[in-house]
Amino acid sequence: MSSTERRAIAPYLFFLPALVLFLTFSVYPFYLLTHTSLFEWDGISLAKSFVGFSNYWNVLAHDPVFWTSFSQAGYITLLALTLQNALALLLAIAVNRRLAGGTFYRTVFFLPPILSEIVVGLVWFWIYDGNFGILNEALTHLGLSDFARAWLADRNTALTAVAIIHMWKGFGWGFVIFLAGLQTIPEQLYEAARVDGAGAWLRFRHITLPLLVPVCVVVSILTILGTMQIFALIIATTGGGPGYHTEVPITRIFHSMLGTSRFGYACAQGIVFGLILLVFSLVQMRFQRRAV
Amino acid sequence: MTGTVVIALQRLRQQAAQSAWHLVCLPVAATCLFPLVWMVSSSLKTQRTVFTDYSLIPAVPHVENYARAWTQGRFGLYFLNSLGYTALIVTGVVACSALAAYAFSRFTFRGSGFFYKLLLSTMLIPIPGAFVALYILLNQMGLIDQGSGHWLARVGYILPQINGGLAFGIFILKPFFDGIPKELEESAEVDGCGVLGVFCHIMLPLAKPALGVVALLTSLAAWNEFLLAYLVFSRHELMPLQRGLLAFHGAHLTEYPLLMAGMVISILPIVAIYLVMQRTIIQGITAGAVKG
Numbered sequence: 154m155s156s157t158e159r160r161a162i163a164p165y166l167f168f169l170p171a172l173v174l175f176l177t178f179s180v181y182p183f184y185l186l187t188h189t190s191l192f193e194w195d196g197i198s199l200a201k202s203f204v205g206f207s208n209y210w211n212v213l214a215h216d217p218v219f220w221t222s223f224s225q226a227g228y229i230t231l232l233a234l235t236l237q238n239a240l241a242l243l244l245a246i247a248v249n250r251r252l253a254g255g256t257f258y259r260t261v262f263f264l265p266p267i268l269s270e271i272v273v274g275l276v277w278f279w280i281y282d283g284n285f286g287i288l289n290e291a292l293t294h295l296g297l298s299d300f301a302r303a304w305l306a307d308r309n310t311a312l313t314a315v316a317i318i319h320m321w322k323g324f325g326w327g328f329v330i331f332l333a334g335l336q337t338i339p340e341q342l343y344e345a346a347r348v349d350g351a352g353a354w355l356r357f358r359h360i361t362l363p364l365l366v367p368v369c370v371v372v373s374i375l376t377i378l379g380t381m382q383i384f385a386l387i388i389a390t391t392g393g394g395p396g397y398h399t400e401v402p403i404t405r406i407f408h409s410m411l412g413t414s415r416f417g418y419a420c421a422q423g424i425v426f427g428l429i430l431l432v433f434s435l436v437q438m439r440f441q442r443r444a445v
Numbered sequence: 446m447t448g449t450v451v452i453a454l455q456r457l458r459q460q461a462a463q464s465a466w467h468l469v470c471l472p473v474a475a476t477c478l479f480p481l482v483w484m485v486s487s488s489l490k491t492q493r494t495v496f497t498d499y500s501l502i503p504a505v506p507h508v509e510n511y512a513r514a515w516t517q518g519r520f521g522l523y524f525l526n527s528l529g530y531t532a533l534i535v536t537g538v539v540a541c542s543a544l545a546a547y548a549f550s551r552f553t554f555r556g557s558g559f560f561y562k563l564l565l566s567t568m569l570i571p572i573p574g575a576f577v578a579l580y581i582l583l584n585q586m587g588l589i590d591q592g593s594g595h596w597l598a599r600v601g602y603i604l605p606q607i608n609g610g611l612a613f614g615i616f617i618l619k620p621f622f623d624g625i626p627k628e629l630e631e632s633a634e635v636d637g638c639g640v641l642g643v644f645c646h647i648m649l650p651l652a653k654p655a656l657g658v659v660a661l662l663t664s665l666a667a668w669n670e671f672l673l674a675y676l677v678f679s680r681h682e683l684m685p686l687q688r689g690l691l692a693f694h695g696a697h698l699t700e701y702p703l704l705m706a707g708m709v710i711s712i713l714p715i716v717a718i719y720l721v722m723q724r725t726i727i728q729g730i731t732a733g734a735v736k737g
Contacts, residue, residue, distance in 0.1 A: 163640040164552035171545035171611050172560070178608035179567060182578035189581065196581065244473060247466040254467075260723060261474045264481065267719050267726075269669035271687045272708050275694055276480045279701060285496045287483070321476065326730075333731035382573050385671040389691060403573060410577050423574010430571040 190420035208421035222400040229316040230380040237320040241327030266325040274389025334368030488705035514706035523689030534667040537607035542614025550622035621655035658729040686711040
């Protein structure tokens, strides 16, 4: 083979391993997903029966638990978007002011994000435990034993308790992204504003916030996508209980697939859910373009 | 006279502002660290003292818990499994994405633009039902752990994760290759180096920093992976740490000292790597977010 021929096929050979993996584990499953969603199938038997869009119709119209799970993930997402990201921004602003110990804070705030959801979930499972939990122990010591309860098993507190774990684990992500965003804002802007007599609030309102809009949008999208698809943390803490009170879309899809062996239905649930998430991120990207 | 008073007042104000920011940051840092400290502390207590002794530094540290967790708790097994999976996944991702990124960077071949965009879009477009299709596919290929084929399930666990890391790897590596001047390769080719030789002896060594970022972030993701492990494995011999922790917790609900020892074992490598390489890790994570 001549060297020019070799040069001609080289790029294909370089790309081949990635292409084979990508076609097998991304493209083909995507086809499988849409194809299977049109069938009634238990995942084992050779016979699948074609049911058209009835799986989709059942997701949309006859699955209140799925939509409950959706709104519960939405509740956690709403808390994460507001409380978690506000905290992340506040801490990023603090560390960005060349605060003494800034490196220490940065190291510590990003510790929870590098831990797995299972580890985080199991530690907090114990903190929240009704009988042996240290949260109840602390409350008792403070004379607040009336408030002690099995936080993750109580239908009134379980979802919020899970949301708190999720936010504890997640705020460090927003923090480092906000911090990187803040560091791209040139110091001269602040100096010029200071010379013009702008106070701290005005500088924040008219320099920091507008320049941070793109970063805010990115953080919001990541927060929404990450939180709506919460799964391992639920498995490690409540498993969706008590009752359906901490079920989220991914646990429902899992249940359809391996709990009740309705593979086609699980695929339809996944697609409906994915489309909703896609719409959310597209709307936000639109919003970003308009704001800039 | 008034000048010094003004300066002293300014300094006082600055110090007050610093203290105020510390007042915000310190409690948050404490809540980040406490669960970890609690984990280590409890891992050194006995089954009898763990629910009554709330001291952070136990009077008699029971280090033997770690030996018991390693053998009886099977965390040694899970640890070695995680180590093997992570090593293979990182090798696969780095190799395949470096080859593909080089092809995308240096050659325009049929479909290169299309596949590049398609690959990167998988980082943005959520497909929450993908795991259902992946399960069906792995099942068809006999790569799910169902009593037969001991090592096949390991393959079923590794390959999808190599695919999963490709987009990020190419996203980081292609711009890096773009930035390396072409003259280097041309002169090497004049010296009789083939395309593969140029790639291995010139490009890869130059790309070490970027390859390091990909390897680091891929290893964190692989070490903490749970969902696929939950789908694929049912036998303890095959499980990685995250799956093993959940299995242990399910079987020994309140054996907290051993569970905590297992968790410390599971987080030790990533916390160590994080503390040494945190700058690289955080840069890699924020690179996409702030640029995009």
